Amino acid sequence: MADEMSKTEVPKRRQGGPRRGHGGPMGRPTEKAKDFKGTLLKLLGYIGKHKVAVIFAIVFAIASIVFNIVGPKVLGQVTTKLYEGLTAKVAGTGSVDFDWIGRTLLLLLGLYLASSACSLLQGWLMTGVTQRICYRMRKEIAEKIAVVPMSYFNGHSKGDVLSRITNDVDTLGQSLNQSVTQLITSVTQIVGVLVMMISISLPLTGVVVVTLPAAALIMGVMMHFSQPYFRAQQKVLGEVNGIIEEDFAGQNVIQVFDRAADAVAEFDEKNDQLFISGWRSQFLSGLMMPLMSLVGNAGYVAVVVVGAQLALSGSIGVGDIQSFIQYVRNFTQPVQQIANVSNTLQSMAAATERVFEFLAAPEEENAAAPQVPAAREGRVEFDHVRFGYAPDKTIIHDFSCEALPGQTVAIVGPTGAGKTTLIKLLQRFYDVDAGSLRVEGIDVRDWDRAELRREFAMVLQDTWLFCGTVRDNIRYGRPDATDEEVEAAARTARCDSFIRTLAGGYDFVINEEGTNISQGQRQLITIARAVLADRPALILDEATSNVDTRTEELIQRAMDELMRGRTSFVIAHRLSTIRNADAILVLRDGDIVEKGTHAELLAAGGFYAELYNSQFEEAA
Template identity: 40%
Template sequence: MKKEKDFINEDIPQNFKKTVFRFFKIILKQKKKLILIILSTILSSLTFAALPLAMGLGIDNLVEAIKTYDPQIGILQTLISALSTPILFMSLTFGSSCLLAYFQQYIVASVGEEITLELRCSVSNKLKKLPLSYFDNHQAGDIMSRVTNDLEKVSSVLQVGLMQLISSAFTILFSMIVMFRLSPQLFILVIVSLAISLFATGYVSVLAQKAYTENMKAMGALTSKVEEVYAGNRIIKTFNIQTKTLEDLEKYNHRQFLAQRKSQFADYTIYPIMRFLGQLGFIASAIAGSLLALNGTLTLGTVQAFLLYINQIAEPVTESSYVITSLQAAIAGAERVFSFLDEKEENLIENNSNVHIQQGHVLFEHVQFGYTKNKILMNDLNLEVKPNEMIAIVGPTGGGKTTLVNLLMRFYELNSGTIFIDGHDISTLPKQAMRRNIGMVLQDSWLFDGTIKENIAYGKQDATMDEIIQVSKDACCDHFIRTLPQGYDTKLSSEAMIISQGQMQLLTIARAMLTNPSILILDEATSSVDTRTEVEIQKAMTRLMKGKTSFVISHRLSTIQNADCILVVRDGDIVERGNHSQLLNLNGFYASLYQSQFEG
């Protein structure tokens, strides 16, 4: 288990500026809408900035009306004469500001959704292009956190925070211009107050950035652990380690709680600090403004307008500080998403896409491979498999049996050496075209949510119903399919699987049969079926493998005695090769394996 320090600091953003620049490059793809947002924001901010002037004008008119009040005119007529123009102006500017704000929000929501859709599509496409080695080295929960929680954080800030930031910037700009024109002396006082506020906010924002990143990392680790527990729920109960599992979950949950608490503390600290400092600036400006008004330097309406402008500035400054903090959380999430999108993809070569594998002649020449550079599994593997041969691969667990066929499928790239199929170096063949000619049945039976018919036709989606039924009969699964309520139209679901593990494996065998590949790979394909069904499957496999090059991995040596060649693989190397009789006569590793299975 990682230490606490490693757990927290492992995913701190390494290049904040680079991430921001890349993020805005994506935003700039919506140029036309961004121009509309900026124009509407400018107009909205101008109308909003004009409101305090209208109120100040109204107060000055009212003060002047009080000084020159004529009883013959009357109070009502005096008020109408003094306030009609300011009130009309305020109504128009406020109405215009509201309409423009609605238009801004509508466009911003559109921009945010389109950018989020683009990122989600990029992530979805990336998942299909990543090599298996990436998923071997990354936890499923962490990947899920990157493509869900982190993207959701980015989407939220785009649709809410971006508009607030742009609107706040223009509101502050226009308000400060008017304030400077009204009173340079008071304006300097406000600037000093804002500088103190910004300095305090900047200091807290640095702490907030780290807190947000820690929280995201902790959330990813917790999600991964929860996913692991749900997937292994049956094993946990079998071995009665619920208490230990809950304790482990509690540790991850507590780490996430601490990280979340730090994040929320930073989040909710900035806003009160800005409020408090803003009010200090307001009080100082009110005292200074009242002195200037008493000296006759400013009118009462001007002082009132200036104080309203302080509030107009204080609120956007507070909002922008809050949004900047949220943006930091979004940037931390965006960096995790970008790092995912920057992962090295499979080298998909699209030329020679019409190459067809017909003979199934396979040749390994001086193949060297290791899952890591520091640990080489295969040092110098040489193997020739002639067309239509059945090659059985046996050996101890971890000896490299599955690795051999994984290299043939190009799930992993070689360190050195070459693998040829029908004389073609597989590194020069497009993986899609090559894999269409190779059928593979794994020990782990994978079925997706859909009907049984759709699952069987997964590799050949234009297959006819007659073809599906025929391969189902060959794979000994037609009978149990017809006993289901909807037969071939029975829907399978990962939440409620209505068939057994062995039946699932039969369906995967039928799926491989339907594609009629030139090369067939069976990796413990009958490990989950009973002995009687296995005999039937072996008969079906014999028919299926006729005219095909076949690689069969099996721990049950009774199922591979008729193989043309049996390879005994140990520590990544072929230590013995030959047919069943030859290997027994060698009285070596294969003979000891065989005797251990059939002794007595």
């Protein structure tokens, strides 16, 4: 689009250090948590859409743990029965009841099988829930992109937005699938094991419980210190993705200007920041498990010592000691898992915050009662329009113009004069600061936004083609067009002949960057797209700038045919291409300094004549 946009909207790259995204260097203070609890509450709202599946998953998870924690006590009873039987057999007063032991062991096997089955079912249910949540989030992000104002993308790199769709949603999905069920099963296991331990020995249970405050303290300290680095890791990851995406797309320019070393240095700087935040977050979170294991092992040793004393005094049986030792392991394990889940939740919260931040971004406002005109003729009126991308930097000061149906209005002027800005206002990518802009007699702010944009067909200086066939690219502006209409539009745009020379003709697949056809050919296809769209008004922003002189002449004839009967706005630097325009507006510093036909403006000998003659002087 316009040259002035590079000056007024998008920070220039590689001047004064990296400017991508919104993160700062790691040396600066890391932004504090915006709303950890609030983020989780919002996420619960998403989970609530699948509450039936979640409830069943919770029930199966609890059932799995219940079946599992009953096992050690049953096994302890078997041990006690076997010990007593062997003791009686040695004393000659009895024998081992192997029938009872066999039945009990079969019951134990059934309990463990039931536990595994319930665990399998809850895993299947939670995987479905998390994937549906991820699907919904990606869908909402894709829909959000379509309604976020253009100004949002001026302050956020494409890589950062892509990172939110891919990395952050993936992190959310993986973490949610692991953490929710793990949290439920761990809490259930702690409660269940605690009950079973109390049923065996209250003193031994007290020995184990005293380790909980130490575990809670470790968890709290580790979460406090690691959370900022988890947030920084996700933030810098988005910036790294932005660098990779931008450098890959601009590799030709980087090589031509010998800036490969600078590009690598910039990437290395961000990569170092990602390494530091990732290393610190993982190191601090990794400390939690060994520290928790240390606390658990200390509790285990204390249980063995106290249990031996109780067994010697006859307070508990041998099998009870075995069961209790198993329960100690089953008790410390979920405590450690909760510590691990806390790390997962931190990573999930950091990723989810970024997703919700984008979903909460401001949207393009639509009129409360959007209007659509009864007839579309292509009438456009600028009435004392004032506009600036920033409140303190006005680009268009006081612009008034009327384009009648069927007229061709050319807009010329030096770089940065505000030419393309007017086109952005027409499309309502931005709203005017003062005055009004009317299309078909209706203020654009009162239009239905989608209907307003269907008023115009556009051909821009920067071509955009998607990965697909030539036919589909031409048909993009009018999906219901027939193959015959597509080919007729291509003939009008003077691109039918070269298309038929491609392998597959109209079914030739253009690659993602459009690099398997020439720049001029890409321009011709976008012109054919505008021809096929058949809108009442046209916007041509240097539409012939990327073609040779002979092709430009052919396209100009096609444009004359295309513009006949339509209101057309033509931005041109080659003033020879607008000699037949009904009105030429000469912009300078956001104001109209001259207005008239080509002949009138040349005769006036003003700024337009100076621009026109300078082009021939340069050519000479």
